[in-house]
Amino acid sequence: MRELVAKYLSKGISRRGFVSGLTKAGLTVTAAQSVLSSVSSVATAQGPAPAPSVPPVPAAPTAAAGGAIKSFQGTGGAAFAEQLIASGVKYVFGNSASEDAEFYEALVDRPQLQYILTPHEGPGAAMAAGYIKASQQPAIVMQAGAVGMVNAIGQIFNAFKEQTPLVVYSYRTDQSRRAGRDGFEEIPNQEQVVQPITKYSWMAHRADMIPETVRRAFKAAWTPPYGPAYIDWHADYTAERVRADIIAQDQLDPRMRVRPDPDDVARAAKLLVEARLPLMIVGDEVYKAKAAAKAIRLAELVGMPVTQFRQLWANFPEGHPLWVGNVPGGTLASLAYPRNPDVVLNVGNKLQHNGPAPIVPRGPKFIDMRIDFNSIGNVIATEVPIVADVGYGLDDLIAAVEGLLTPALRQKAAERSAEVRKFSLQARALRAQIVNGPDWDSTPMIADRVTWEVAHFADPDAIIVHEAGSHTINGFDFNPLGGRELFFYYGGHLGSGVGTAAGVKLARPNQQVIALVGDGSFIFGPTALWNMARLELPVITVIYNNHAYGGPHSRVINNVPGGRMVETGHFVHDYLGNPDMDMVAIAKGFGVDGETVHNPGEMRAALARARAHTVEGKPYLLDVQVARKGIGWAAKPWIPPIQVASLRTKKV
Amino acid sequence: MRDRRMRIPALACVGMMWLIAPAQAQQSAPTASNPGRDLVASKCFQCHTDAMFRDGRQDRRGWEATIYRMVGRGGLWTPEEIKLMADYLGEALGPDAKPALPAK
Numbered sequence: 108m109r110e111l112v113a114k115y116l117s118k119g120i121s122r123r124g125f126v127s128g129l130t131k132a133g134l135t136v137t138a139a140q141s142v143l144s145s146v147s148s149v150a151t152a153q154g155p156a157p158a159p160s161v162p163p164v165p166a167a168p169t170a171a172a173g174g175a176i177k178s179f180q181g182t183g184g185a186a187f188a189e190q191l192i193a194s195g196v197k198y199v200f201g202n203s204a205s206e207d208a209e210f211y212e213a214l215v216d217r218p219q220l221q222y223i224l225t226p227h228e229g230p231g232a233a234m235a236a237g238y239i240k241a242s243q244q245p246a247i248v249m250q251a252g253a254v255g256m257v258n259a260i261g262q263i264f265n266a267f268k269e270q271t272p273l274v275v276y277s278y279r280t281d282q283s284r285r286a287g288r289d290g291f292e293e294i295p296n297q298e299q300v301v302q303p304i305t306k307y308s309w310m311a312h313r314a315d316m317i318p319e320t321v322r323r324a325f326k327a328a329w330t331p332p333y334g335p336a337y338i339d340w341h342a343d344y345t346a347e348r349v350r351a352d353i354i355a356q357d358q359l360d361p362r363m364r365v366r367p368d369p370d371d372v373a374r375a376a377k378l379l380v381e382a383r384l385p386l387m388i389v390g391d392e393v394y395k396a397k398a399a400a401k402a403i404r405l406a407e408l409v410g411m412p413v414t415q416f417r418q419l420w421a422n423f424p425e426g427h428p429l430w431v432g433n434v435p436g437g438t439l440a441s442l443a444y445p446r447n448p449d450v451v452l453n454v455g456n457k458l459q460h461n462g463p464a465p466i467v468p469r470g471p472k473f474i475d476m477r478i479d480f481n482s483i484g485n486v487i488a489t490e491v492p493i494v495a496d497v498g499y500g501l502d503d504l505i506a507a508v509e510g511l512l513t514p515a516l517r518q519k520a521a522e523r524s525a526e527v528r529k530f531s532l533q534a535r536a537l538r539a540q541i542v543n544g545p546d547w548d549s550t551p552m553i554a555d556r557v558t559w560e561v562a563h564f565a566d567p568d569a570i571i572v573h574e575a576g577s578h579t580i581n582g583f584d585f586n587p588l589g590g591r592e593l594f595f596y597y598g599g600h601l602g603s604g605v606g607t608a609a610g611v612k613l614a615r616p617n618q619q620v621i622a623l624v625g626d627g628s629f630i631f632g633p634t635a636l637w638n639m640a641r642l643e644l645p646v647i648t649v650i651y652n653n654h655a656y657g658g659p660h661s662r663v664i665n666n667v668p669g670g671r672m673v674e675t676g677h678f679v680h681d682y683l684g685n686p687d688m689d690m691v692a693i694a695k696g697f698g699v700d701g702e703t704v705h706n707p708g709e710m711r712a713a714l715a716r717a718r719a720h721t722v723e724g725k726p727y728l729l730d731v732q733v734a735r736k737g738i739g740w741a742a743k744p745w746i747p748p749i750q751v752a753s754l755r756t757k758k759v
Numbered sequence: 760m761r762d763r764r765m766r767i768p769a770l771a772c773v774g775m776m777w778l779i780a781p782a783q784a785q786q787s788a789p790t791a792s793n794p795g796r797d798l799v800a801s802k803c804f805q806c807h808t809d810a811m812f813r814d815g816r817q818d819r820r821g822w823e824a825t826i827y828r829m830v831g832r833g834g835l836w837t838p839e840e841i842k843l844m845a846d847y848l849g850e851a852l853g854p855d856a857k858p859a860l861p862a863k
Contacts, residue, residue: 432833433833435832435833435834436806437806441806441833443833443835533835534835537830537835537836537837538830538835540830540838541827541830541831543827543838544823544824544827544828544830545820545823545824545827546824546827547827553824553828554831555827555828555831558831579831579832579833581831581833664811664814665807665808665810665811668808668810668811668813668814669810669813669814673814736824736825736828737815738811738814738815739814739815
């Protein structure tokens with residue numbers, strides 16, 4: 108039927124031929140005529156703007172093509188809602204926007220589309236992104252015009268860098284008949300503000316094009332490699348009466364899965380089986396393709412150690428004997444093992460370069476398999492570039508490797524596996540000695556102690572949302588195959604952690620969700636706590652509170668070594684104390700209970716209280732006081748001597 | 760704890776990559792081979808600068824605690840290696856050692 112509709116719309120067949128085709132497909136003549144009537148409106152939807160003869164009250168949609176295409180008449184706002192439903196959206200994350208009144212009106216009788224009011228656009232967008240990442244389902248973020256959009260831009264940026272299919276809408280506060288007069292909140296080319304950080308940004312040029320614009324945004328966002336899309340339209344379009352077609356997203360969205368070129372796969376397989384010491388890097392495309400088991404299969408087949416460069420998710424079981432740990436520095440050279448791989452296979456890691464040296468150094472032969480074709484070969488010399496869905500790619504690579512493995516090569520792989528296992532066991536033992544450090548029992552706690560306590564507390568399938576600044580977390584043994592999951596970040600616009608955790612919990616209500624955030628990160632985006640309280644999202648939020656921006660403190664010293672800052676202790680940019688922020692009071696203001704944790708002895712009991720709250724459906728927050736560590740920290744850090752009190756001449 | 764610019768955090772690297780040779784250049788006489796110094800040189804060079812080391816002058820306990828923090832960031836050292844590195848750093852880069860040279 109879908110092909111018939113396409114043919115008819117493209118004028119490939121006549122009306123009679125269309126009806127004839129439908130009856131041959133099993134429809135009655137009456138049903139076929141009804142479908143014809145509905146589908147005919149598709150052809151007219153792109154014509155002139157609808158005339159006032161369109162009924163003023165939204166009419167019930169009529170189905171065509173098995174319900175995939177519906178002709179809709181009503182307000183632009185209602186058409187917007189209808190298309191969101193047809194695009195598979197369940198949740199709308201929004202902040203109050205008066206010009207979207209007709210959309211809100213449409214929601215009243217469409218309970219399948221739930222609106223989640225978020226009190227700030229940034230954490231609201233982070234919540235939507237968290238939901239999308241945890242559910243792999245579409246959602247939309249909406250705000251009030253340009254002023255709301257700019258608040259969400261930070262998280263749009265994160266979605267762009269992290270390749271999250273976030274769709275964002277805001278109206279243009281200007282109306283179509285008085286645009287361009289520098290009106291209230293009006294800016295020119297609003298959608299272009301986010302153009303560099305979206306895959307697609309577009310304005311609907313007519314009210315009846317709202318559904319089409321929405322569909323295109325979702326298609327762009329969800330076509331790999333994923334990324335955010337932004338759409339807008341003049342505010343009056345939402346109230347305008349339109350006739351438009353609502354089309355189910357799966358009728359036009361290819362959800363593209365690309366099979367790799369067989370020749371490339373053959374070359375890669377040959378390199379892998381003939382390698383002296385191959386190394387596999389995994390990345391987020393493995394998680395998105397649900398291909399972790401395939402990555403394990405390939406690694407075991409080849410006897411290949413596995414690592415990961417910074418990503419959102421842990422894409423390989425950290426307890427697996429072939430896992431050699433994350434790349435701790437900026438390049439593979441920082442790995443303790445293997446030191447000299449001769450073949451490196453990347454499976455779905457974006458390999459975001461933060462320095463001049465290539466992550467995979469010159470020397471090893473490099474196989475890069477990703478759907479993110481944009482960044483393949485940009486920095487790293489690549490022997491075999493493979494553009495593919497990594498699920499299919501791994502299937503084909505496994506088959507090709509199996510076809511090449513001789514008994515001698517299998518023996519070689521087994522011996523290599525034994526070597527890697529030996530290293531991974533030793534590394535596990537060496538990491539465990541962290542508890543022997545002289546500051547382990549100190550008050551205030553070191554950050555590693557906090558992490559260790561949480562790691563020993565978390566459920567076996569807990570989800571850890573990590574936005575604890577520059578602190579590296581260990582000990583969770585993340586496992587994408589049913590174990591603990593990591594939701595990290597590398598976009599770098601802070602304030603996403605609490606919102607992300609709220610969105611993750613919304614998507615995964617039956618898994619424990621723990622948010623680990625630094626105090627600096629937390630204070631950028633605490634408003635999502637209110638959503639946790641209102642929606643009864645029982646998330647445990649743990650703040651590593653050193654009352655400072657620890658990362659920038661250390662990096663500034665690195666950039667200006669031996670400078671006056673170190674000599675005098677005058678750091679203007681990093682100390683957040685005096686007064687210390689009371690995160691528990693902030694949480695309580697949003698309706699979330701919590702407590703301050705001062706020393707290691709209090710930590711376990713506090714976590715137990717947190718669990719008790721979450722069991723009852725209540726979120727809980729721990730404001731854990733941690734030590735400022737690193738160069739140049741004074742016990743009482745200096746603060747700039749700005750004292751307005753000396754300027755005051757009146758007691759007002 | 761803030762990481763807004765998303766550069767690789769200096770303290771998130773494998774180890775402390777102080778360039779020991781420039782530090783020693785300030786000493787009046789060459790030093791004999793020292794296993795702790797050799798370990799620091801071999802384990803820590805990828806990420807950290809010598810200046811960071813010299814700006815971080817502290818006693819042996821402080822250095823030991825710093826090395827253990829690096830374990831939390833992926834550093835893999837045996838207890839004996841940690842002891843040797845802490846011994847060396849506490850002596851060579853204690854609280855009274857010369858500060859880092861100002862950046863040019």
